[in-house]
Amino acid sequence: MKTIVFVFLYMIICSVQIYSISADELNLNAKAAVIMDAESGKILYGKSKDQKMPNASTTKILTCLYILEHCDIEKKAKVSKNAAIQPKVRLGVREGESYKVKDLLYGLMLESYNDCAVVLAEYAAGSVEKFEKRVNQLAGKLGASNTHFVTPNGLDGTDKNGRHETTAQDLAKIMASCIKNQHFLEITQAKQHTFTDDSGKRRFTCNNHNALLSTMQGAISGKTGYTSKAGYCYVGAVKQKNMTMTLSVLASGWPPHKTYKWNDVRKLVQYATDHYEKREIVADTSKIKEIYVKDGLKQKVLLKTGNLKVSFLVKKTDQIKVESILPSYVDAPVKKGQKIGEIRYLVNGKSQKAIPVYTKQNIKRKDYWYYFEKIIQRFTLTRECAMIKQIR
Missing domain, CATH: 3.40.710.10 (DD-peptidase/beta-lactamase superfamily)
Structure with a gap:
């Protein structure tokens, strides 16, 4: 019985091979x-x-x-x-x-x-x-x-x-x-x-x-x-x-x-x-929602991309990988719509498509007036605290 099953499976495998044509066999x-x-x-x-x-x-x-x-x-x-x-x-x-x-x-x-x-x-x-x-x-x-x-x-x-x-x-x-x-x-x-x-x-x-x-x-x-x-x-x-x-x-x-x-x-x-075959690949967006802003009035800026669902016609043996190319931080000031990186789709290690990553909002830089205002606020707060102590 085992012999019969083996022969049957072997015939199926052979039949599949017959109908798979290589370039050299056309x-x-x-x-x-x-x-x-x-x-x-x-x-x-x-x-x-x-x-x-x-x-x-x-x-x-x-x-x-x-x-x-x-x-x-x-x-x-x-x-x-x-x-x-x-x-x-x-x-x-x-x-x-x-x-x-x-x-x-x-x-x-x-x-x-x-x-x-x-x-x-x-x-x-x-x-x-x-x-x-x-x-x-x-x-x-x-x-x-x-x-x-x-x-x-x-x-x-x-x-x-x-x-x-x-x-x-x-x-x-x-x-x-x-x-x-x-x-x-x-x-x-x-x-x-x-x-x-x-x-x-x-x-x-x-x-x-x-x-x-x-x-x-x-x-x-x-x-x-x-x-x-x-x-x-x-x-x-x-x-x-x-x-x-x-x-x-x-x-x-x-x-x-x-x-x-x-x-x-x-x-x-x-x-x-x-x-x-046609393959549809969707990039993971969980790691590209925001990024740290150096010297910005806000610590982080929100990010946005285009359509991350990409269709590729590839050989069935091809390997597809998606990688995010983003800096660890961006310098302020930040303008809305500023390109700061991209999502790359690689086939067998070679980049085939890139989707830009943009900032979603404006963020101003911490300038002289920002620090001056902070000093004034701190001075005012210190003075108010001193007055409260005197009253007590």
Whole structure:
């Protein structure tokens, strides 16, 4: 019986070990990949994360974000000849037609239509070239410093500043900004969207091709991509175990290996949730309520701090410590709101966050007039005592 129990427990332990992936065991198909904490920007895992590479239709997340932030999505956009001749995959817009900007965004993100991207770019900036200049500026503001886009749809291209490319890390940064936009989430989470052109004569239905939305717990957004140069690509966002993570995989196989990218994404998410966790730490305030004041009219001054409840995304093996950095006393005069120290949060001995400690009140210094007044008071008291003795 003991042998059976031992074997059973051993099997359980082994099964847990199998599902805990180490960084060295990921074995990704992708040539470059990243998974990042969307809130802090902390990289949880990276493979060739700063290598510049073509990224196909994952480009469209930045095109979508720019339109949402700078355009009225209820207005109409007219189709140019340039937009109408874009290669597949395309909606099939015709020169001279008009479409609601909002509908074109669904075509852009759900079906990855290349012609929708060009219509939107020309609507927003007058031309693809002007639009890409603005989009690259936006990428820079988002911290995507290794990104240079030439086309709004992700088709391979080159201009005087270089070829169309980005990095796995930059894509994860861009997605972290995208998911803060509620309209972006509504569009990318829609299973289907039906609309017509402005005349009402042509009707279209777009279906969402992000398989992870229905097959991965916590998947909240994403965009696929493929060109012969870029291979299969994906950028997305996932919420699991109180963590919001953005991720990207570039060059994750070529035909017929269309599913490699999904396997890579699952490995990235499993690695992150196996090795990282959110911890909430609250500092003990019992020792920082007041401090001695040297040469002050009051012996002690009350103290105050900001919110001492801090959340950290750390490895499960990390050690977190909180320490108070305060002097033994403070010299008078003391001004209300004067910083005198801080509460430090350390992870593995390194300071990660500091909360200032301030004084809560004004306290004057014991100056010449203070001592003069004390002398007068003592003299008066001595004289009064002498008079009382005489009367007795």
